[in-house]
Amino acid sequence: xxxxxxxxxxxxxxxxxxxxxxxxxxxxxxxxxxxxxxxxxxxxxxxxxxxxxxxxxxxxxxxxxxxxxxxxxxxxxxxxxxxxxxxxxxxxxxxxxxxxxxxxxxxxxxxxxxxxxxxxxxxxxxxxxxxxxxxxxxxxxxxxxxxxxxxxxxxxxxxxxxxxxxxxxxxxxxxxxxxxxxxxxxxxxxxxxxxxxxxxxxxxxxxxxxxxxxxxxxxxxxxxxxxxxxxxxxxxxxxxxxxxxxxxxxxxxxxxxxxxxxxxxxxxxxxxxxxxxxxxxxxxxxxxxxxxxxxxxxxxxxxxxxxxxxxxxxxxxxxxxxxxxxxxxxxxxxxxxxxxxxxxxxxxxxxxxxxxxxxxxxxxxxxxxxxxxxxxxxxxxxxxxxxxxxxxxxxxxxxxxxxxxxxxxxxxxxxxxxxxxxxxxxxxxxxxxxxxxxxxxxxxxxxxxxxxxxxxxxxxxxxxxxxxxxxxxxxxxxxxxxxxxxxxxxxxxxxxxxxxxxxxxxxxxxxxxxxxxxxxxxxxxxxxxxxxxxxxxxxxxxxxxxxxxxxxxxxxxxxxxxxxxxxxxxxxxxxxxxxxxxxxxxxxxxxxxxxxx
Amino acid sequence: xxxxxxxxxxxxxxxxxxxxxxxxxxxxxxxxxxxxxxxxxxxxxxxxxxxxxxxxxxxxxxxxxxxxxxxxxxxxxxxxxxxxxxxxxxxxxxxxxxxxxxxxxxxxxxxxxxxxxxxxxxxxxxxxxxxxxxxxxxxxxxxxxxxxxxxxxxxxxxxxxxxx
Ligand SMILES: Cc1cc2nc3c(=O)[nH]c(=O)nc-3n(C[C@H](O)[C@H](O)[C@H](O)COP(=O)(O)O)c2cc1C
Numbered sequence: 001x002x003x004x005x006x007x008x009x010x011x012x013x014x015x016x017x018x019x020x021x022x023x024x025x026x027x028x029x030x031x032x033x034x035x036x037x038x039x040x041x042x043x044x045x046x047x048x049x050x051x052x053x054x055x056x057x058x059x060x061x062x063x064x065x066x067x068x069x070x071x072x073x074x075x076x077x078x079x080x081x082x083x084x085x086x087x088x089x090x091x092x093x094x095x096x097x098x099x100x101x102x103x104x105x106x107x108x109x110x111x112x113x114x115x116x117x118x119x120x121x122x123x124x125x126x127x128x129x130x131x132x133x134x135x136x137x138x139x140x141x142x143x144x145x146x147x148x149x150x151x152x153x154x155x156x157x158x159x160x161x162x163x164x165x166x167x168x169x170x171x172x173x174x175x176x177x178x179x180x181x182x183x184x185x186x187x188x189x190x191x192x193x194x195x196x197x198x199x200x201x202x203x204x205x206x207x208x209x210x211x212x213x214x215x216x217x218x219x220x221x222x223x224x225x226x227x228x229x230x231x232x233x234x235x236x237x238x239x240x241x242x243x244x245x246x247x248x249x250x251x252x253x254x255x256x257x258x259x260x261x262x263x264x265x266x267x268x269x270x271x272x273x274x275x276x277x278x279x280x281x282x283x284x285x286x287x288x289x290x291x292x293x294x295x296x297x298x299x300x301x302x303x304x305x306x307x308x309x310x311x312x313x314x315x316x317x318x319x320x321x322x323x324x325x326x327x328x329x330x331x332x333x334x335x336x337x338x339x340x341x342x343x344x345x346x347x348x349x350x351x352x353x354x355x356x357x358x359x360x361x362x363x364x365x366x367x368x369x370x371x372x373x374x375x376x377x378x379x380x381x382x383x384x385x386x387x388x389x390x391x392x393x394x395x396x397x398x399x400x401x402x403x404x405x406x407x408x409x410x411x412x413x414x415x416x417x418x419x420x421x422x423x424x425x426x427x428x429x430x431x432x433x434x435x436x437x438x439x440x441x442x443x444x445x446x447x448x449x450x451x452x453x454x455x456x457x458x459x460x461x462x463x464x465x466x467x468x469x470x471x472x473x474x475x476x477x478x479x480x481x482x483x484x485x486x487x488x489x490x491x492x493x494x495x496x497x498x499x500x501x502x503x504x505x506x507x508x509x510x511x512x513x514x515x516x517x518x519x520x521x522x523x524x525x526x527x528x529x530x531x532x533x534x535x536x537x538x539x540x541x542x543x544x545x546x547x548x549x550x551x552x553x554x555x556x557x558x559x560x561x562x563x564x565x566x567x568x569x570x571x572x573x574x575x576x577x578x579x580x581x582x583x584x585x586x587x588x589x590x591x592x593x594x595x596x597x
Numbered sequence: 598x599x600x601x602x603x604x605x606x607x608x609x610x611x612x613x614x615x616x617x618x619x620x621x622x623x624x625x626x627x628x629x630x631x632x633x634x635x636x637x638x639x640x641x642x643x644x645x646x647x648x649x650x651x652x653x654x655x656x657x658x659x660x661x662x663x664x665x666x667x668x669x670x671x672x673x674x675x676x677x678x679x680x681x682x683x684x685x686x687x688x689x690x691x692x693x694x695x696x697x698x699x700x701x702x703x704x705x706x707x708x709x710x711x712x713x714x715x716x717x718x719x720x721x722x723x724x725x726x727x728x729x730x731x732x733x734x735x736x737x738x739x740x741x742x743x744x745x746x747x748x749x750x751x752x753x754x755x756x757x758x759x760x761x
Contacts, residue, residue, distance in 0.1 A: 018722045018735045052724035200680035203721025238664060239720045279627070280663030280718065296620025298661040314619065357682045357723035364724060395681065431681045445684050455661070537689070558742060560697050580697070583690050587742045 013048025021056035047211015049124035050365035123211030168322030199398035202429035209243035219326030301501035344370035348414030397426025400506030402513025461504030480526035548593035671713035680719025
């Protein structure tokens, strides 16, 4: 085997690819060859490191030097200075936002310091397209242990004792679910992985699929052994082409080594995995809808019971779990339930991966121990609010979740504390909002989403969300009426308690939680026809400040509606009748002479 | 027209491949769309006849999933991300600007067939919000002011010469 003196890791996760990591990788390959280093330094394409804000990310080992926002033109310098002469390139290091100090090592960067990377432990460190790198990090040892030293019942007991709960949103105890499927009568059973990840702005599952696909495969194989199944399906959103490609490679490699297929580890256990691509319907993330979709039908949810554990895919007992749930399984089996149960809060064990996005300085994926506070996530890991604006709220759990205001930032987060705060864990999306976000408009946005994604099977969800959306649209346009808030509340309660599936049952949450914490904003829209955040376009007007405008004419030139007029070197004016409120003028004005009110 | 015949024989091959399999309809639709670029009515009719399923059932599956299209698409596909972060970072202003530049609204196609405007379900490029995608090219941290410059890269001339 070839021994290398160093490794260069280039992130090939979707975030970094979006900021150009493919070109960086190509250039690196070229430069390593040009300097004759390709036999000494190994170039590795990895999955996501989670710090997408700073992409493209390049890490150099053995030192563990972390370079961020690397561009192809920087590559030569890294090769020449660092790899050849041993001098890290200072200007490409991460800079601490407060102290402005350079932070060369990745584990010293604030973004990573408070994290506890277990599920994401391999992401960014191994080449996901090479099964041997997973095996070198003890991959498939847990499967070997389960198959050769444990009975299926013992595996289930271990998962139960660990206290693992479903990471797909509901938080149902995983071991218990497996037990139902094991006890269900039937000789053909299925294990299904829900990789539909439909919540906007949640991308933790994608990161696992792209960065450590074997952890999912191993977790599914262990689950199959536990419930007595020999076949599995991974239902992946079609929007994740890279994840699908890597999964296919991983399944093929596992087959080649006999880690999937027949008589795995000589134990007599067989397991076969299929991939099913979604076709762009959010509701297919609901487990009964997902099953209908695999069967090739409209992905409409159905009434439960019977639960999939008894009557699932093709009518057979089936067990559905989320990607992150499965990825926890090999770690629990390998290290023992006690190790896992020692982490977290009383009722929520282990870690959770959050996608931290919105108006925070450091965006990306953060895996933290359950029980951490939102303040720690947003300020310590996230580095605080962009431009040091005022924090307003964080939306947790996407369209089925709720918002958390400033006064609850010190709440230790787990499944149950979030529910009592009117939000929910959901898939783990955390969208941070500052004073410029209007909470009524945000509620309208989410209702618009759920209303469009409602499958239409049950009336409360189909009609109810539409009526709620109509009311919210009126309010944000300044056409709200006395009584609208009460009507929203009563509709919300009815929809929650009478809808068929989780989509309808949780759709009103964003409205209820914004009403709970930001009722004054609704009232300002309804009574004063005013948007306190200045975000609702219909209620906003643009104005040029005469004392600041120098008459440079640049706004008049960019205005697509020709709504700005004035003489050169004299203050300009906006004609409100023509203004389409697109904001192009504010964007071009160099003198801060245009305000939105 | 020649092309059409050849496609029809490819459609027969797709139908033959999946016939009798469980969940065949969905797979046939996916492959057929790849072949034609969209799902024209006559194709749906022949799928319905061939699989022996009522047309209403075929259509109900097509209309359910966002990925299935029954209208041809313009030569360039512009998609504006509709995720939460892009929304709070100003996606609507960008959409408005694109609509204005091209004279079409969401879901529409320009008369010369050069552009179709659609939405992009969030795929997690949130660190670059707001994002838009033109064909396979991703543009991050877009502002309304950058829209004309981005669109100019995909000129109509190119659209007419390369579409066939
Ligand atoms: C509308 C709707 C969408 C859902 N989307 C997802 C999803 O994208 N991914 C997921 O894992 N679970 C999703 N769920 C939850 C699943 O129904 C199911 O509870 C979950 O996959 C079970 O896995 P777990 O126990 O490992 O969490 C969704 C539920 C609803 C009602």
